[in-house]
Structure formats: structure tokens, C-alpha cells
Amino acid sequence: MSEVKLFGTLFSPFVRRVEMALKLKGVEYEFIEEDLKNKSSLLLQHNPVHKKVPILVHNGKPIAESTVILEYIDEVWEGPSILPKDPYNRAMARFWVKFIDDKCGLAAWRACWSVGEEREKLKEEAIDGLKFLEEEIKGKNNVGLVDFVADFFAHWFLILQELAGLEILTQDKFPNLWKWINEYCNDNFIKENLPDKDKLTASFKKAFATGNLY
């Protein structure tokens, strides 16, 4: 029997996407909650390069980086596919995931935690990126890799931008994305796995108040 452990924290979209993938595949796993202010020696041993969660440990072998873990889960376990089957569609999924994590989502996230000119610049960058996603997300069907990564915009970021007093992702500007968000967040499987809105709000509020955490 295979042994699966996931090192993570409750309020991380990067950890949560891995949990959703494991649950989608029906993989049983032990969740090991990490205190990022006081990282365990096991975390440091499993991910000496980045010292970050999530880390998936499968039969004693550690894997870091959420997108690398998602591909691994799809390759190792049976069940609903996380990546599309067709090579071109797989390439497109990988392209959008990279775009969200490295560009658009990162800019949106950083806009919320910055001020002045930097905030304005990041806001514009995020909006420019979302315009591409707005076109891409049209007519998507099955939940998979891109959704698990865009999940950040569907749930976490909507709370965050409100607390930060920003209007980046609005129904008015991005009707397709808004439609996707509604469908995604009302999917029974997804709904069960989104972090509680009130608790997440409280966690973000604390982070804003202390200027700490992220």
C-alpha cells in the first residue's frame, strides 16, 4: 500500500490545488500542517532548495512545486484526468498554468500587497493578463489542471482584492471569467474543497494588519 503525505498550510492556493488533485483521484493522504514561521526539519529536508510547501511525499520520496506535483499525480494514479489527453491541449493547459502562476496571478497577488506607483503598475499588468484568460476560459468544460490553478482567481483573489480595496477582477470587465467562476465554485466537488470564506478572510485580514505572513 502506498503511503502519501502532504506537507502544507491551510490557507495556500498552491497546497489546495494539490489536495484537490489527490481528492479527484481518490488518493488517501495524510496532511501535515506546517508552521511557516517555524518550519519543521522534515520540510527543510524534503525541500532544501525552496524550503516551501506544498511537498508531496510518496513512499518516502519527496516532490516539491505544485505544478510538478499535479503532473506527477496525474501520471501515477488512475481516475479522472487532470491534464487533457491530447498533446496539443496538454501543451495549452501547461501554457496557461505557467502564465497564471508566473505572470498574471503573481501580478494580481503582488498588487494587493503593494502601494503607490508599484500597485498601479501591477494592477495594470494583472488586468492585461486577465484579458487573455477572459478569452481562453470561454467554452471550457471538465474541471482540470487550468481550473485548479485558476482557482486562485475564483476564490482567494476575490476576497483579497476586496480587502485591498482594488477592483481588478470584476464581472463588468470580465464576464466570461465571472461565468467560469460561478460554475466552478458551484461544482459540488470544488465547493467541498474551497477553504471557508470567513476563515480565509480572517487570515488575510490578519496578514494585512501585521504586514506579515506573505
Next chain:
Amino acid sequence: MSEVKLFGTLFSPFVRRVEMALKLKGVEYEFIEEDLKNKSSLLLQHNPVHKKVPILVHNGKPIAESTVILEYIDEVWEGPSILPKDPYNRAMARFWVKFIDDKCGLAAWRACWSVGEEREKLKEEAIDGLKFLEEEIKGKNNVGLVDFVADFFAHWFLILQELAGLEILTQDKFPNLWKWINEYCNDNFIKENLPDKDKLTASFKKAFATGNLY
């Protein structure tokens, strides 16, 4: 018969890694040289998000982002594997590729084009990253994904750091990496596909002199 086009520039490690993968698989392709100061309308049409090369166009369908293209090539064409077959080894390869492109290689590259305190900081970051690669690269065998990406350090960066007057990747500090570089650059297939050292040096020199190009 499939039609394969690669939009690129001669002196880009990101383009060159895609060419090496195509050649390893024995795929015939048309190389379309782009002038990055005056990008073609086809380039902008095929990669509106990043407006960058490489772009692989396979039977009319474009794919951008070199690492996404490498995975696509491995999935679509027969021939020697670019990624390892075992899922854990595949995950490790993807992890190191991400680390080189997003962290270690990026820091090393930027160190060469920066000055003062920023240069020192990036130099330290690059050296810290290379220490992890130094351990990882030990005992590697077949040429594949990680080599095509680490190729930047084997060839391009050694020229660049000399021109920049930096000592980051030295035999003294990184004996394993040095051994890997020697073996890699003396592999017959690789040797044929590395850009000419003199021409590359001239290109970098021009970039340093004009403060342009990168």
C-alpha cells in the same frame, strides 16, 4: 505529412533547446529567423500573450514557452526520450528545469547585466543555486530535458560571465558541474548543435556595448 515550423533567433538558449529536441527526435522543421526589434505579424499572432520566441507551429497550431514545447515534442514524436520514463524521475527533471529557468539561471543571467549591489546580490543567489545543481548533476547519464535546459550554463553562460568579468561558475567551486559541462559539450550530437563560440561572443559583446538586445 506534418508541417513543423520554429520561429526563433540564432542566439537564444530557449530556442536552441527546442532545436536540439527536434533534432534528437529526427523531426524536420523550417526555421524562421525573427528580428526581435521588428517582430513579424506571424510571431505576434502566434504568441500574443508573451510576444516571444521560441514558437513551434505544428500543422498550423502554435505553441509557446520552451519547456511546454519540449514536453510536447516528447509526447508527439517517437525517438529518444527527452523526459525520463519513470514518473518520479520525470517530476525531478521538471523540478530542476523550473529551478534553472526561474531561479538559478535567471539570477546568473541578470547578474551579468547588472551593476553594484544588485550584481553582488544576484551573484550570490546564482552561486547558492548552483550549489544545489552541483549535487544534482552528479552521476547523470543520458542527455535529456535537464541537460537541454542546463545547456545555458554549459555554453552560453561561461562566455557571458567572462565578458561580464564575473566568476560565478568555476571549476574550482563546482567540479561536478565542470565535469558534466565537459562531457556534455564533447558529446557529438550536442557539439554539432551548440552555437559557434566566436559568433556568440561577438553577439554578447555587441549587447554589452550597446546595452541593448536583452
